[in-house]
Structure formats: structure tokens, C-alpha cells
Amino acid sequence: MDKREKILNAAMELIIRQGLQHTPMSHIADRAGVGMGSVYKRFKNKEDIVNGIYVKIKTEEAAMIFVNYDERNSVPDTFNDIYGRMIDYFLSHPLKFNFISQYAFSPVIEKKTQVQAMSRFHRFDEMYARGLEQGLFKDLAPQHLTYFVFGSVCYWLKCASELQIDVDHKMRNQFLKMAWDSIKK
Amino acid sequence: MDKREKILNAAMELIIRQGLQHTPMSHIADRAGVGMGSVYKRFKNKEDIVNGIYVKIKTEEAAMIFVNYDERNSVPDTFNDIYGRMIDYFLSHPLKFNFISQYAFSPVIEKKTQVQAMSRFHRFDEMYARGLEQGLFKDLAPQHLTYFVFGSVCYWLKCASELQIDVDHKMRNQFLKMAWDSIKK
DNA sequence: AGGTTCAGACTGAATATTCGCTCAGTGTTT
DNA sequence: AAACACTGAGCGAATATTCAGTCTGAACCT
Known part of the structure; x- marks a missing residue:
């Protein structure tokens, strides 16, 4: 799957489950199976x-x-x-x-x-x-x-x-x- | 006015305007015209x-x-x-x-x-x-x-x-x- | 075929920043 | 002068963001 999609899906799940504040970018990257840099390549910020x-x-x-x-x-x-x-x-x-x-x-x-x-x-x-x-x-x-x-x-x-x-x-x-x-x- | 009220009003204005994440407790205290301690005296947390x-x-x-x-x-x-x-x-x-x-x-x-x-x-x-x-x-x-x-x-x-x-x-x-x-x- | 180069994507440890919360010191009331 | 309330600088944990180094694979030699 496209990495952008993976990141969006991972973020959605985590943010819904734990709230925006309790979802560090590092967790989003982990769950999407990508590095932090890849997230920031595609998105300006959280x-x-x-x-x-x-x-x-x-x-x-x-x-x-x-x-x-x-x-x-x-x-x-x-x-x-x-x-x-x-x-x-x-x-x-x-x-x-x-x-x-x-x-x-x-x-x-x-x-x-x-x-x-x-x-x-x-x-x-x-x-x-x-x-x-x-x-x-x-x-x-x-x-x-x-x-x-x-x-x-x-x-x-x-x-x-x-x-x-x-x-x-x-x-x-x-x-x-x-x-x-x-x-x- | 009651300090609790002042804090609630100040917090409401700031949180609406800037969002919860971008509203530090210190700003709430400032705008309410009280110290941080007074906020924490009345409220467990944000x-x-x-x-x-x-x-x-x-x-x-x-x-x-x-x-x-x-x-x-x-x-x-x-x-x-x-x-x-x-x-x-x-x-x-x-x-x-x-x-x-x-x-x-x-x-x-x-x-x-x-x-x-x-x-x-x-x-x-x-x-x-x-x-x-x-x-x-x-x-x-x-x-x-x-x-x-x-x-x-x-x-x-x-x-x-x-x-x-x-x-x-x-x-x-x-x-x-x-x-x-x-x-x- | 095997070797070399290299541009661009990727990683994640390190850095910088933000902010929640505490508490030692100060002011106020009774 | 005791009791109480208040202040806000500063601590430290959490975490957003960066970037130096690594990996990948396509293109180009030999």
C-alpha cells in the first residue's frame, strides 16, 4: 500500500483510540511501519x-x-x-x-x-x-x-x-x- | 467575581480561540488574573x-x-x-x-x-x-x-x-x- | 555478467521545545 | 502570630521535529 495511506490509516486508528494529545508522532510512524522522516516528508506536521x-x-x-x-x-x-x-x-x-x-x-x-x-x-x-x-x-x-x-x-x-x-x-x-x-x- | 468562575471563563475563551493544545495552563492563569497554584487548587488538571x-x-x-x-x-x-x-x-x-x-x-x-x-x-x-x-x-x-x-x-x-x-x-x-x-x- | 556510481528515499537517535505541575517564598486574614 | 491563600519561576517529562548517515535500485561502464 501507498505509504501516505498507511500513515493516514495508522494515525486515524491511534488518534481515535487515544486522542490527539496522547498520540505521539513516533507511534504513528511505528504503526505505519515507516520512519519519522517519511512521515515529515509527506506531512508538514501533526x-x-x-x-x-x-x-x-x-x-x-x-x-x-x-x-x-x-x-x-x-x-x-x-x-x-x-x-x-x-x-x-x-x-x-x-x-x-x-x-x-x-x-x-x-x-x-x-x-x-x-x-x-x-x-x-x-x-x-x-x-x-x-x-x-x-x-x-x-x-x-x-x-x-x-x-x-x-x-x-x-x-x-x-x-x-x-x-x-x-x-x-x-x-x-x-x-x-x-x-x-x-x-x- | 469568584476565582473559579474567572478561570473557567478565561479558559473557555482561550480554548475556543486557539484550541486545547495551544492553550498552556500559564496563559489561562494569566488571563484569569491568578497564579498557577490557584488554578491547581481548584482543578485537578487541564x-x-x-x-x-x-x-x-x-x-x-x-x-x-x-x-x-x-x-x-x-x-x-x-x-x-x-x-x-x-x-x-x-x-x-x-x-x-x-x-x-x-x-x-x-x-x-x-x-x-x-x-x-x-x-x-x-x-x-x-x-x-x-x-x-x-x-x-x-x-x-x-x-x-x-x-x-x-x-x-x-x-x-x-x-x-x-x-x-x-x-x-x-x-x-x-x-x-x-x-x-x-x-x- | 559483474562492478561502480549516485540520486533520492528512508531511518531513528539526537535535539529543541513546549508545557504540565510543584513548592518555597510572599502576602493576607483573623 | 498563626493559619491560610496565593504566586510564578523553575523543574523535568513528554514529544515534535531535524538531519547525518544508511539503504536501494537504476543507469552506466568495463
Whole structure:
């Protein structure tokens, strides 16, 4: 595997498990099976690694949830498909979900990183713009709808994971209905 | 002002602005106008301060949003009152809002702290339980409803603050409607 | 084929820095 | 004058970062 990838994976695991402060660069290098120098060859510093992990996960997430995206599909179908996939992605990658929850609002994540990550999700805007045109949604900027629903997903999943509730298919659909009901006109 | 308060306030400002790692205890002491010893007299260590800030904000928030709480009021009225106040609280205390967003999912916050903070919000459970009895809400555990709506509020406000959108009364009410629509049967 | 060179990647011990925390000395209250 | 609270310089552990030396393998001789 690519060394950059190895470093990012090693760092993610350690940082999630022990926290940023308790994860020395030397441990990251060890676990990635490379020397310290190789880490600093690829990353400016520790925070640069965190930003790298953030972008990597967000890119993977976007690829996963939009895999089936087709503007010709109806808005409701698209909505269910996208958010259903998002739930599935987070449920099947708990470490990554944890990482995103923890760092989404952290000052460690630079503006530039945030913008870069967001750019992968432009299809949300397309879908919401289309839905608004068709009079399906309440009158709010697409971005607000994006955040509102995303926030619901995150906290709801966090709740489920903390209470160790296993999210079955029925629950998943019930949630999708809640999300839809919240923004539909 | 009480020294403990001074320390908590100073720490909150600095930690929000610079991040936990880049906020030495000495700066906290300086800004609070006290010596290091006084800090360590009151707090076991740095993480203890973070936990202290968390509880302080959550306590204040709970006091604010339930100030008018009365079980004899209708569920919809209670819902609007509580969440309306929550929005107002966060809007008028942006630093505190920031802090909570950043540390809600952080491992620095101990389980004990989380439980202690949550206990101030038991009235949510009461309200949701009552609403469920009356057949107003979708069939989910009260805790799920709490998290779902809270997540919506947080992310939506975060969006507004990042895009520097000023939330007027109309928008506030529109949001309340979204939150209600999401969980109503 | 075997030898030589060498650029660039890699390593990890050594260095430099940062910061959490202590405690001897000072100030304040009763 | 005893009891108590407070201060902040300094200790030392943790760890971020550097860089001198090593390794690798491709290119080029002989």
C-alpha cells in the first residue's frame, strides 16, 4: 500500500483510540511501519495529518453516497438513496464516523480543508435546488437543508452508538421518514 | 467575581480561540488574573477545567430553556418554548455554543460529566413521554427524539454562524416547524 | 555478467521545545 | 502570630521535529 495511506490509516486508528494529545508522532510512524522522516516528508506536521484524514474520509463518504446518483431520478428517491447510503456508510465504518464527529467542528480542521471536503457534496445542493423548484421543500437555502439533515443523521447515529442500539432496517427507514418530513413543505 | 468562575471563563475563551493544545495552563492563569497554584487548587488538571466548562455551560443552558417549564402546558407549546429558548440561548452566547459543538463528542469529556450534564435535561424525556402517550410523536425512544432534534438545532445554527446568516424571527419559527414536523406522527 | 556510481528515499537517535505541575517564598486574614 | 491563600519561576517529562548517515535500485561502464 501507498505509504501516505498507511500513515493516514495508522494515525486515524491511534488518534481515535487515544486522542490527539496522547498520540505521539513516533507511534504513528511505528504503526505505519515507516520512519519519522517519511512521515515529515509527506506531512508538514501533526495537524496536517489530521486534515489529511478528514479529507480522505469525506472523499470516501461522498463517493459512497453518490455512487448511484442520477439527476433523472425523482427527488424523493434520490433523497432516500443518498441518506440511506450515508447511514450505511457510517454504520459500517464506526472509526471513521467517530473521527468525523470529533473533528467536524474542531479548529484543527482548516478552512481550506473544510471547503475542499464540502466541494465533494455539491450534489446535495443540486438535489435540494431541484426539490425547491418542484415545490417539495420548505423555503430555505439548500445549504440550510443540507446542514439540518446532516446534523440529524449524525446525532441520531451517535445516540444509537452510545446507547448500543443496533440500527435495523425498520429503524433506518423510520429515520429517513423523519428527515424527509422535517424539510418537506 | 469568584476565582473559579474567572478561570473557567478565561479558559473557555482561550480554548475556543486557539484550541486545547495551544492553550498552556500559564496563559489561562494569566488571563484569569491568578497564579498557577490557584488554578491547581481548584482543578485537578487541564482536562478537569474542560469538564468544568462543559458542565457550567450545560447547566446554564438548561436553566435558561426550562425557566418557563410547566407540565400543565400543552406538548406543542412546551416544545416551541423550549427549543425557541435553546436557539435564543445559543445565538446570544456564540462562544459557549462553539465550545459545546467542539467538545460534545470529544473524549476529553468524561462519562461522568456527560451524565451529570444530561441529568439537567430530564424534562425533555418528560415532554417526549407525554407526547408519545398522546400519540403526537412517531414511535421512538424519547432519547432518540431528544438527540435527533438537538442535532438538527446544532448543525443548523452552525451553518448559520459559518455563513454569517443572521437568524431572524421568521427563520427561527421556520426551524421550529421543521423540528416539530420531523417527529410528529 | 559483474562492478561502480549516485540520486533520492528512508531511518531513528539526537535535539529543541513546549508545557504540565510543584513548592518555597510572599502576602493576607483573623 | 498563626493559619491560610496565593504566586510564578523553575523543574523535568513528554514529544515534535531535524538531519547525518544508511539503504536501494537504476543507469552506466568495463
